[in-house]
Amino acid sequence: MCGMTAARSRGAERRAEIVRAALEVIAERGYRGASLGAVAERVGLSQQGLLHYFPTKDALLVAVLAERDQWDTGSAAREGWRLDLLASLVEYNAMRPGVVQTFSALLGESVTDDHPARDFFTRRYAQVRGEMAELLRAEFGDRLPGGLTPEEAAPLLTAVMDGLQYQWLLDPESVDMAGAFRAFLKLLGAR
Amino acid sequence: MCGMTAARSRGAERRAEIVRAALEVIAERGYRGASLGAVAERVGLSQQGLLHYFPTKDALLVAVLAERDQWDTGSAAREGWRLDLLASLVEYNAMRPGVVQTFSALLGESVTDDHPARDFFTRRYAQVRGEMAELLRAEFGDRLPGGLTPEEAAPLLTAVMDGLQYQWLLDPESVDMAGAFRAFLKLLGAR
Structure with a gap:
C-alpha cells in the first residue's frame, strides 16, 4: 500500500x-x-x-x-472576491510574466475557429462576469459612477484586466499594469 | 502607358x-x-x-x-479622435466579427516569443495610448473621475476596447460590446 x-x-x-x-x-x-x-x-x-x-x-x-x-480563483473561490484581493492578484501577476503570457496567448487563440479552449473561456468569462458583478455590488452598492449598474461594470472590470495584460506583456517598461489597475479601481470608486 | x-x-x-x-x-x-x-x-x-x-x-x-x-485610424488619423467617433468604431466593429477576430487572434499571438507582429503592436499601442490621452484631455480636461489624469486613463480606455472584443467574440449573445463601451464612456464622464 x-x-x-x-x-x-x-x-x-x-x-x-x-x-x-x-x-x-x-x-x-x-x-x-x-x-x-x-x-x-x-x-x-x-x-x-x-x-x-x-x-x-x-x-x-x-x-x-x-x-x-x-x-x-484559488483562495478567492472559497472566500469570495474582494477588490483589494483583485488588485493584489494583478500585482502578483506583474511578477510572473511567463504565466500571464501563457494565458494571454491562449485567450487570443481561443477566438479562432474550432479552438479546443473556446468553450472553456466562454464558460469561464460568463462565470467571472457574474462574480465581478457580485463583488462590485458588495463594494459600491447598486449604482456606480455614471449611473452604471454592477452588471454593466462587470464586463469592463474583466476587460481592463485582460487588455492591460497585453499592453504590459508587449511593453513592460512603459506599462505599469498594477498601477493602471489601481487607477481603474479609483475610477469605479469615484464619488 | x-x-x-x-x-x-x-x-x-x-x-x-x-x-x-x-x-x-x-x-x-x-x-x-x-x-x-x-x-x-x-x-x-x-x-x-x-x-x-x-x-x-x-x-x-x-x-x-x-x-x-x-x-x-482611417479618417480619425486626419481629423483626430473624438470619443463619439470611438464609440461609432466599436459599433461598426460589432457588425464585422471576422475583422475583429483576425486582429484579436493576432494580438494574442503577438505576445508569444519572437512573434513577427510583436514590434508592430508594441509601437502601435504606445502611439494609441498617446492619442487616447490627448482625446481624453480634450474631452474632460486635466482630471477625470477619481482624480485620474488623461495619461492614467488612456491605457484603460485601450484595454477596455481590446478586452471587450475577446468577451464578445467568445459569446456574442451575452456580451453587448457597443453597449458596454458606451457604459465605460459614462464612467469616464461621470461628474
Whole structure:
C-alpha cells in the first residue's frame, strides 16, 4: 500500500512537471504551435512516455486550463472576491510574466475557429462576469459612477484586466499594469 | 502607358484580394497556423503565383498589419479622435466579427516569443495610448473621475476596447460590446 501511494505521488509529480512544461511551450509558441514532442523533450521523456500521462494534446490542454482556474480563483473561490484581493492578484501577476503570457496567448487563440479552449473561456468569462458583478455590488452598492449598474461594470472590470495584460506583456517598461489597475479601481470608486 | 497603368491596377487588386484572404485565414487559424498555401488556394493561385505578390509569409503579414492601421485610424488619423467617433468604431466593429477576430487572434499571438507582429503592436499601442490621452484631455480636461489624469486613463480606455472584443467574440449573445463601451464612456464622464 505504501509503495502504491509513493508510485501514485511520483505520477502526480510527473504530471505537474509536464503541465509546467506545457505552460512554457504555450507561452513561447501558442497552443496550435505547441507540439507534444517539444513538451516531452523539456521534461526528458520520449513522446511515447508523455502519452502515458496525457494521451492527447487536448488532454494536456484540459490540465493546463484546470491550472488556470486555480491560478485566478484559488483562495478567492472559497472566500469570495474582494477588490483589494483583485488588485493584489494583478500585482502578483506583474511578477510572473511567463504565466500571464501563457494565458494571454491562449485567450487570443481561443477566438479562432474550432479552438479546443473556446468553450472553456466562454464558460469561464460568463462565470467571472457574474462574480465581478457580485463583488462590485458588495463594494459600491447598486449604482456606480455614471449611473452604471454592477452588471454593466462587470464586463469592463474583466476587460481592463485582460487588455492591460497585453499592453504590459508587449511593453513592460512603459506599462505599469498594477498601477493602471489601481487607477481603474479609483475610477469605479469615484464619488 | 495606359496598358501599364491597367496592369499595375490589376496587380494592386490582386494584392488586395490576397490580403483579404490572409485576413480570413488568420481569423480561422491564427498567424502561426496560417499557411501561404491556404491563402493561395482561397484566391485561386498556386503557392508559386502567390510568392510573386508576397515573397514571404512575413511580407504578407506586413500588408495585413498595414490594413489594420487603416482599419482603426482611417479618417480619425486626419481629423483626430473624438470619443463619439470611438464609440461609432466599436459599433461598426460589432457588425464585422471576422475583422475583429483576425486582429484579436493576432494580438494574442503577438505576445508569444519572437512573434513577427510583436514590434508592430508594441509601437502601435504606445502611439494609441498617446492619442487616447490627448482625446481624453480634450474631452474632460486635466482630471477625470477619481482624480485620474488623461495619461492614467488612456491605457484603460485601450484595454477596455481590446478586452471587450475577446468577451464578445467568445459569446456574442451575452456580451453587448457597443453597449458596454458606451457604459465605460459614462464612467469616464461621470461628474
